[in-house]
Amino acid sequence: MRRRHHRVTASGARWPQSERLRRRQRWYFALMGVCLVLILLAWNVVRLWSTTAAVVMSVVAAVLPPIAVVIANWGEDH
Numbered sequence: 611m612r613r614r615h616h617r618v619t620a621s622g623a624r625w626p627q628s629e630r631l632r633r634r635q636r637w638y639f640a641l642m643g644v645c646l647v648l649i650l651l652a653w654n655v656v657r658l659w660s661t662t663a664a665v666v667m668s669v670v671a672a673v674l675p676p677i678a679v680v681i682a683n684w685g686e687d688h
Contacts, residue, residue, distance in 0.1 A: 637682070641681065644674060645674040645675060
């Protein structure tokens, strides 16, 4: 099992700006990737068995981009 190394500082300083940005970018691309996979699966595979399931997957995929943008733009003051 791999353990994450957390920085511990006496001053309680935050992570560097570049690390926070990189983390937000990873979340954004992961969510957008999930969105893309949902759409592709819904209308190329799932619709053959259940149109309702394909529509539900599309609705979930439609909600993900705004969530991804909020995460990507989550400022330092939050």
